[in-house]
Amino acid sequence: MTNILAVLAIFSGLFFFLSGSIGLLRLPDIFTRLHALAKADNIGLAFIALGVIMLESDILNNIKIVIIWLLVMAASAISSHLVARHALREHRSDD
Amino acid sequence: MISEQLLYSLAGIGLFGIGLRATLLHHMLIPRLLALNVCGAGVFLIFITIAYAGAESRPDAVPHALVLTGIVVAVSATAMSLALGRRLEALNDE
Amino acid sequence: MIELLWSVFDLSLVLLLLALAWGTCSTRDVMRAVTLFIAMGLLLAIIWARLKAPDLALAEAVIGAGISGALFLSAIKDYPSTITVSHRTPVLQGLINAFTLALVILMSWAVWHGLNMSDGIRLSDQVVAQAPVSGVSNPVTAVLLNFRAYDTLLELAVVLTAVLTVLTLNDRRYSHVVSSPLLQGMTHWLVPLLVVTSGYLLWVGAHAPGGAFQAGAMLAAAMILLQLAFPSRRQQFSLYLVRFLLVIGIFTFVVVGIWMLLLNDVFLAFDPDWAGTLILIIETMATLSIATALALAYLGGRPMGWEEGARNNSASTENEGAG
Amino acid sequence: MMNDAIIWVIIIPLLGSLISISWSRYASLTAIISNLLALAASIVIVNQVYQSGPFIHELGGWQAGLGISLRADALSSVLLLMSMLVVSAATFYASSYFTDAVKRARFWPLWLMLVVALNALLLSGDLFNLYVTLELLSLSAVALTALSDSRAALQAAIRYLSIGLLGSLVFLAGVALVYMGYGTLDLLALSNKIDASPLSQVAFGLLTAGLLIKSALFPLHFWLPSAHASAPAPVSAALSALVVKVAVYILLRLWMDVFDQVLTPLSAMLLGTLGAIAVIWGSWQALQAQRLKLMAAYSTVAQIGYLFIFLPLIVALPEGSLKDAAFTALLLMALTHGFAKSAFFLSAGVIQQYCGHDRIAELAGTARALPLTTFVIALSGVALIGLPPSGSFLGKWYLVSSSFQAGQWWWVVVIAVGSILATAYVFRILGYAFGPRESVGRVLNGGRKEIPALILALFATLILGFGSAGLWDFVSQHRYFPGS
Numbered sequence: 001m002t003n004i005l006a007v008l009a010i011f012s013g014l015f016f017f018l019s020g021s022i023g024l025l026r027l028p029d030i031f032t033r034l035h036a037l038a039k040a041d042n043i044g045l046a047f048i049a050l051g052v053i054m055l056e057s058d059i060l061n062n063i064k065i066v067i068i069w070l071l072v073m074a075a076s077a078i079s080s081h082l083v084a085r086h087a088l089r090e091h092r093s094d095d
Numbered sequence: 096m097i098s099e100q101l102l103y104s105l106a107g108i109g110l111f112g113i114g115l116r117a118t119l120l121h122h123m124l125i126p127r128l129l130a131l132n133v134c135g136a137g138v139f140l141i142f143i144t145i146a147y148a149g150a151e152s153r154p155d156a157v158p159h160a161l162v163l164t165g166i167v168v169a170v171s172a173t174a175m176s177l178a179l180g181r182r183l184e185a186l187n188d189e
Numbered sequence: 190m191i192e193l194l195w196s197v198f199d200l201s202l203v204l205l206l207l208a209l210a211w212g213t214c215s216t217r218d219v220m221r222a223v224t225l226f227i228a229m230g231l232l233l234a235i236i237w238a239r240l241k242a243p244d245l246a247l248a249e250a251v252i253g254a255g256i257s258g259a260l261f262l263s264a265i266k267d268y269p270s271t272i273t274v275s276h277r278t279p280v281l282q283g284l285i286n287a288f289t290l291a292l293v294i295l296m297s298w299a300v301w302h303g304l305n306m307s308d309g310i311r312l313s314d315q316v317v318a319q320a321p322v323s324g325v326s327n328p329v330t331a332v333l334l335n336f337r338a339y340d341t342l343l344e345l346a347v348v349l350t351a352v353l354t355v356l357t358l359n360d361r362r363y364s365h366v367v368s369s370p371l372l373q374g375m376t377h378w379l380v381p382l383l384v385v386t387s388g389y390l391l392w393v394g395a396h397a398p399g400g401a402f403q404a405g406a407m408l409a410a411a412m413i414l415l416q417l418a419f420p421s422r423r424q425q426f427s428l429y430l431v432r433f434l435l436v437i438g439i440f441t442f443v444v445v446g447i448w449m450l451l452l453n454d455v456f457l458a459f460d461p462d463w464a465g466t467l468i469l470i471i472e473t474m475a476t477l478s479i480a481t482a483l484a485l486a487y488l489g490g491r492p493m494g495w496e497e498g499a500r501n502n503s504a505s506t507e508n509e510g511a512g
Numbered sequence: 513m514m515n516d517a518i519i520w521v522i523i524i525p526l527l528g529s530l531i532s533i534s535w536s537r538y539a540s541l542t543a544i545i546s547n548l549l550a551l552a553a554s555i556v557i558v559n560q561v562y563q564s565g566p567f568i569h570e571l572g573g574w575q576a577g578l579g580i581s582l583r584a585d586a587l588s589s590v591l592l593l594m595s596m597l598v599v600s601a602a603t604f605y606a607s608s609y610f611t612d613a614v615k616r617a618r619f620w621p622l623w624l625m626l627v628v629a630l631n632a633l634l635l636s637g638d639l640f641n642l643y644v645t646l647e648l649l650s651l652s653a654v655a656l657t658a659l660s661d662s663r664a665a666l667q668a669a670i671r672y673l674s675i676g677l678l679g680s681l682v683f684l685a686g687v688a689l690v691y692m693g694y695g696t697l698d699l700l701a702l703s704n705k706i707d708a709s710p711l712s713q714v715a716f717g718l719l720t721a722g723l724l725i726k727s728a729l730f731p732l733h734f735w736l737p738s739a740h741a742s743a744p745a746p747v748s749a750a751l752s753a754l755v756v757k758v759a760v761y762i763l764l765r766l767w768m769d770v771f772d773q774v775l776t777p778l779s780a781m782l783l784g785t786l787g788a789i790a791v792i793w794g795s796w797q798a799l800q801a802q803r804l805k806l807m808a809a810y811s812t813v814a815q816i817g818y819l820f821i822f823l824p825l826i827v828a829l830p831e832g833s834l835k836d837a838a839f840t841a842l843l844l845m846a847l848t849h850g851f852a853k854s855a856f857f858l859s860a861g862v863i864q865q866y867c868g869h870d871r872i873a874e875l876a877g878t879a880r881a882l883p884l885t886t887f888v889i890a891l892s893g894v895a896l897i898g899l900p901p902s903g904s905f906l907g908k909w910y911l912v913s914s915s916f917q918a919g920q921w922w923w924v925v926v927i928a929v930g931s932i933l934a935t936a937y938v939f940r941i942l943g944y945a946f947g948p949r950e951s952v953g954r955v956l957n958g959g960r961k962e963i964p965a966l967i968l969a970l971f972a973t974l975i976l977g978f979g980s981a982g983l984w985d986f987v988s989q990h991r992y993f994p995g996s
Contacts, residue, residue, distance in 0.1 A: 071382075078375045085369065099199060103240065104300045104692075106203040110210050111685060112293035117214035118678055119285045125219055125265060126272050127674055129226050132257065133210045134681050136233055139245075141300075141688040147240045148313075154241045155313035156328030158691065160337060161640050163329065164344045165684065166248050167402055167479075168647050170257050171351035174486035175651060176673055177264040178355040179658055181489060183666040184267050185359065295714055296689070303693045303711035312695065315578045339571045339580045343632060343644045346526065347651060350625045353533070354655035357618040436530045443523055443530075456519045458573035496614050498536050 006054035013047030016040045030087045038080040042073050104144040110137030124180040128173055135169050202239065206232055217272045223261045230254025243398035244329045247390070251406040256483050259413065263362065263489065324464025325395040333400065334468045338457050342446070345439045345475060352435065352482040359490030369418075376418040383411035391476050395465065401472040405479025412484035428494055431481060438478025442471050517556035518569045518582050521592065522632050524550045529624035536617035540607045543620045547596070547603045550627065554596040558589045561990050568637070576637065577698045583637040586990040587843065590983070591761055592634045594847050595754050597971065598854045599627050601964035605858050606746040608960040609865075619659060619744075626652040626750060633758050639687050639697040642762060643680060646726065650676035653755050657743040668738035675725060675735045683722030689715035703770045716774045719766055720783075726759035729783070729820055730790035733813045737797075740809035745861020748805060752812040753854035757846055760819055767823065768839070780827040787820025788926040795933035799940065804860045804870035807937060808853065811896060814930060815849045821911065821923050828918040833988070840987045841910030844980055848903030851972035852895035858965035859885045859892070872941055877949030879942075884962045886945050891969035893938030898931055903976030 023036025049069045053062045114134025121127040139162045146158040209229040216222045230253045237246040277285070316328050316336065323331035333341050387407040394400030445467055446457040453460070459467050485492075528546030532539035560567060566585035570576055584592070606623065610616040629649035636642050650673065658669040687697070693711040696702055706712055728736040736756070740748050767775055794814030801807035822842040829835040862885045863878055864870040879886040895902035908927055915923040976983075 074375060074379075078371055081371050082369060098196075100304055101301070102199055102203055103236070104304070105297055106206060108293055108296045108300065109207050111296070111681075112289050113207070113210045113214050115292070115678075115682075116285060116289040118674070119289070120277060120282065121272070122277075123268075123272055124670060124674075125261065125268055126214075126222060129222055129261070130214050131674065131677050131681065132226065133213055133229070134678075135684075136210075136229070136253075138681060138685045138688055140233075140236070141685065142691070143237060143240050143242050143245065145688065145692045146242065146313075153313070153317070153328075156316050156332050157312045157337075157697075158688075159242050159244055159329045160332035160340075162242075162245055163248050163333065163400075163402060164340055164640075164644065166245070166253050167344055168347050168644065170252050170260070170483075171348045171486075172647070172651065172673070172677055173257055174260055174483075175351040175354045175655070176670065176677075177260055178358045178486075178489060179654070179666060179670050179673065181264065181267050182358040182658070182661075183663065183670065186661075186663050186666060296685070296718075299689060299711045299714035300692065302709060303689060306693055306709060306711060312578055319574070319578065335572060336574050336579050337640075340641055340644050343628075343641070343648055346625060346628060347644065347648050349529075349533075350622065350648060350651045350655060353618075353621055353625075354651070354658065357622075357655070358658060432534055436533055439526070440530050443527060447523065450516060450519060453573065454516075455573045456516070456523075456569070456571050458571075496536075496617065498617070 002054050006051040009047045009051035009054065013044045013049075013051065016044030016047065020044060031084060034080045034084055038076050042076060045069055045072055099149075100144050100147060103147070104141050107137045107140030107144060110134070110140060112137070124176065128176050132169060132173065135165065139165055199239070202232070202236055206236065219265050219268060219272055222272070223258065223265060226261065227254050227258035230258065244327075244400065244403070247398055247403045248406070251403055251410070252483075255410060256406055256487070259487055263487065322461040322464070324459060324461065324466075324468050327394060327396050327398070327400075329398075330394050330400050330468070334471060335459060335464060338442075338446075341475075342439065342442050342457075345442065345478065348479060348482050349435065349439060352485050355486050355489065356491040356495060361492050362489040373418045376414055380411045380415055383407055383414070387411070387476070387480075391472055392469075394472065395469065401475040402479060404472075405476040406483060408476060408480035409483035409487070412480060413487050416484075416488070428492060428497075431485070431492070434477050434481040435485070436478065438471075438475035441474035445471055515560070516569070517553040517560065518567075518584055518635055521550050521553040521557065521596075522582075522628055522635070524553065525624045525627040525631065529621045529628065532617075532620040532624060536620075539617055539620040543603055543624060544607060546624065547600045547627065550631065551596040551600050554589070554592045554631075557584050558593050560584070561586060561589045562986060565990050577696055577701050580641050581637040581698065581700075582635045583700075584635060586987045587761070587765070588634045590843065590847065590986070591758070592631060594850050595630050595634065595758075596627075598753050598850055598968060599630070599750060601968050602746040602749050602854060602858065605749075605861070605961050605964045606744075609744065609746055609861060615659065619656070622652050622655045622659075623746075626656060626755075630750075630754055630758060634761065637699050639690060639699060639702070641697075643684050643687060646680050646683065646759075646762075649755060649758070650680065650726075653747075653751055656747040657739050657751070659747065660742055660744055662742065664738065665742040668735075668742045671735050672739040679722045679725030681722075682718050682725070686715045686718030686720075686722060689718065699765070699770050703772075706771060706773050708774050712771070712774050716766075716771045719771075720763065720779075723759050723763040723766075724783075727756055727763060727816060728813060729786050729816060730793055730813065731786070733790065733794070733816075736813060737806055737809040740812065741803065741806040745805075745857055745864065748808070748861070749854035749857035752809065752857060753850040756812060756816060757850055760816065760846065764842075768826070775827065777824065777827055780824040783820050784822075784824035784923070787817040787823070788923065790814060790817030790820070791926055791930040792933070795930050795937065799933055799937045801937075802871060802873065804863060804872055804875070804941065805857065807872065807941070808856050808860060811856075811934070811937065812849075812853060814934070815845075815853070815896070818845055818908075818911070818927075818930070821926065822914075825911070825914045825918045825920060825923070828920065829914060834914065834917055836988045837910055837984070838914040840984050841907045841914070843987060844903045844976065844983060845907035845911070848895050848907060848972050848976050851968045851976070852892040852902070852904070855888055855965045855968035855972060856892040856896070858961070858968070859888045862961050862965070872944055875941065875944040876947035879946040880949075882962075884966060886942070888962070888965045888969045889945070890938075890942055891966075891973050893942065895969070895972040897934045897938055901977035902973045903980060904972075905977065906980055 020037050020040030024033050027033045027036055049065050053065055056062055111134055114130045114137055117130035118127055121130060142158040142162050146155040148154055209225050213222050213225040213229060230249060234246045234250040237249055320328055320331050323335040325331050387404045390399035391404035449458045450456045524546045528542050531542045561584055569582040570579055572579045610619055629645055629652055633645040636645055654669050654673040658666055689711055694702055694705045725732045740751050791814045794810050798807045798810035801810055819842060826835055826838050829838055860870055866882060895904050898904040898908040912924050915921055
């Protein structure tokens with residue numbers, strides 16, 4: 001039962017990653033791409049982390065997985081912010 | 096088991112070939128350096144494939160150590176080449 | 190079924206790897222080439238993990254993709270952004286293509302034969318057999334810092350030579366300043382975390398994946414992050430300290446080696462009882478040196494005042510000459 | 513303590529380099545002292561090989577194979593001694609060559625790293641360790657070339673580095689294939705295991721190709737002239753005399769001692785032919801060169817070519833005294849060129865600093881202003897041409913006689929043409945140098961710069977010429993790798 005749920009979670013995570021990647025490739029400009037990438041990937045990673053936690057019984061490892069997820073979220077938020085701000089400034093200086 | 100080894104070592108050779116070709120074709124510094132790094136990654140992949148002994152057995156640690164050395168040497172050489180290029184650009188601008 | 194899935198996984202990793210490599214080498218946009226190169230580095234890290242080389246996966250992610258990527262990214266600002274593909278004549282291009290293809294086929298043929306020909310006697314058995322007396326239980330660390338420690342010593346010399354060259358050639362780069370309160374906020378709590386992680390990697394390298402190079406690169410990342418987020422703070426580093434940190438790794442290595450030479454008549458021959466401690470001391474110092482070296486390499490040149498000592502010296506000798 | 517000279521010769525320059533980074537004030541002194549100590553260690557090593565035969569130092573106390581071993585035999589110890597003599601002379605020279613203190617502070621640590629790399633490479637007995645030392649050698653050599661800090665020097669340095677990296681990677685690919693097939697990196701263990709198989713042939717080809725790039729054999733020589741000509745003079749001396757030569761040394765080691773089961777007469781013939789083209793082409797370019805240092809660099813291309821002509825002869829000759837003689841003659845040629853070319857470059861540096869340029873056509877009057885330096889150039893010219901009593905006279909003599917013994921007379925034509933061209937390019941310089949000039953400038957008496965070059969030139973002409981008998985015995989007795 002847990003296994004099935006875990007696999008389901010991981011697959012939905014993969015789905016979010018896939019849509020994030022498609023967004024990265026298909027969307028027209030840098031802001032929408034960032035949007036797709038950061039949001040979809042964070043949720044995707046959350047689902048995958050959830051699935052892996054269900055499969056893993058060691059509590060310490062589970063805590064590590066959660067920490068990794070939080071770190072990646074923070075890093076992707078900040079780097080998206082920096083990329084977007086840089087792009088915005090270049091955008092303005094172009095005008 | 097052999098088939099995995101074969102697959103990855105062929106991939107290593109392919110990477111080596113792609114990098115080698117681009118190194119010989121490019122004459123600008125950064126593309127050539129990227130190509131050299133790709134070429135090196137191919138050699139590393141060959142090493143690691145040799146070390147891999149199947150899903151159940153323990154891999155050979157020696158090639159792992161060699162590749163670790165190789166990665167560090169590669170990054171040093173990259174840093175140095177980029178610095179040389181930067182100096183040349185600065186002299187060109189003067 | 191499972192085997193089939195593994196094959197599909199392997200095949201897609203390999204194809205993606207080759208595609209990224211091809212993209213890196215053939216695109217005309219420098220920025221794109223560097224991005225693809227970094228992506229290739231991350232994919233390689235996954236492949237190393239797949240091939241049961243976790244030490245390398247760590248090293249590739251931090252050094253191969255991370256530090257190399259950062260070096261390239263900061264360098265491309267100094268360059269034109271389009272690649273003029275080749276100034277070679279079509280004939281020469283054809284020759285290069287044919288030559289590379291022939292070489293690839295030849296090597297594949299050799300490997301096809303070679304995979305079956307080994308007599309199975311590898312160093313791996315010896316490594317496992319001798320690991321208990323090497324002082325560490327992670328076989329990769331045992332090879333790097335005991336069995337083939339001399340290679341690692343020379344490798345540190347390579348790193349030092351490269352950084353010295355960077356320092357002699359240019360002044361440091363000042364252009365890349367990213368001041369953002371968000372980044373500064375994150376840096377505040379990320380840097381301590383990176384330092385702790387680096388220490389953990391160093392310590393854990395004795396019995397699990399990790400070690401001086403990964404730890405050093407991690408520490409370098411922390412230094413780089415600090416310099417990016419707080420551009421004004423870097424002047425407070427004492428340059429004497431930086432010099433000292435740069436050489437301390439090799440120096441400790443050599444001193445321990447000579448000590449063992451005097452003790453056991455063989456260079457770098459550690460006593461099994463002491464080996465673990467000695468390796469940890471060497472690795473700690475090497476971590477500091479590697480971190481300093483990589484961070485200086487990222488800056489792209491010498492910090493302000495790096496050669497003051499030599500300059501003062503020259504002034505004084507000139508005065509002596511005049512007097 | 514004496515038995516450990518093989519370690520000290522590597523460690524002392526390394527420590528010297530660290531000290532000269534930390535205290536640049538004492539860098540010159542440190543460099544001179546550590547060079548002299550390392551020179552002493554290399555003499556001890558040669559003596560040890562002479563007294564008790566080739567020997568081995570297993571680093572870390574691990575059996576070679578698991579660990580790395582350092583090995584010394586006649587070939588490596590003699591080259592080591594030559595390299596330390598050249599380096600020491602160049603060190604004395606460099607201590608007065610760089611007038612700018614900042615440049616001097618940049619030079620010493622890298623210079624000592626180059627010494628570390630040279631010595632470590634000559635003594636290494638492990639295939640992967642050879643890769644690491646090759647990289648250390650390339651990086652330090654490139655860094656020293658770039659010290660000239662001119663556009664030409666930096667362009668040359670960048671080309672030198674990327675070619676060098678490519679060569680190392682090709683070499684490393686060969687190492688990977690060797691390990692795949694034979695599971696060892698130790699040269700001696702490998703020589704016992706190796707057999708002719710597709711894998712060993714391709715691996716051998718890759719290793720050779722990597723080293724050919726580094727040793728600048730025609731047509732892979734294109735990076736050499738610009739790099740050697742634009743580096744500071746003491747660096748050019750080390751690059752031409754040593755850095756190129758140690759790559760040839762590894763090649764020779766692999767061909768003769770490790771892969772002797774794998775190599776075919778055809779491949780040796782191919783390299784010999786390339787060597788012959790290099791002799792003619794390099795000498796011709798040297799004759800055309802407008803600048804003194806560029807001429808010397810092209811002359812290096814030619815002289816490296818001679819070394820490769822020996823390969824098909826050594827392969828063709830039967831085991832025994834004839835083969836040993838050809839081998840020793842090869843070593844003698846390499847040694848003579850090492851001393852002569854370094855003397856030449858050091859003198860060229862003196863001329864360049866004196867005249868402010870090194871354009872051959874404008875050298876008139878230098879013979880009167882710099883008599884000693886001109887004499888050194890003439891002496892090293894004698895060695896480059898191969899006139900008696902230089903070591904290369906004997907070397908070429910044996911080259912000619914082994915060509916006839918091996919039934920490959922065509923090399924003799926090449927040697928004759930090469931020598932005539934060498935005569936032409938040497939006398940061309942001397943002709944200009946002795947030319948009259950209205951106002952002869954101040955006569956420079958730079959003993960610290962001129963004497964080291966003189967000593968090197970004397971080694972090339974007199975000592976190697978008259979003292980080569982000892983070399984013959986030494987090499988034939990202790991030529992082989994310890995343990996084989």
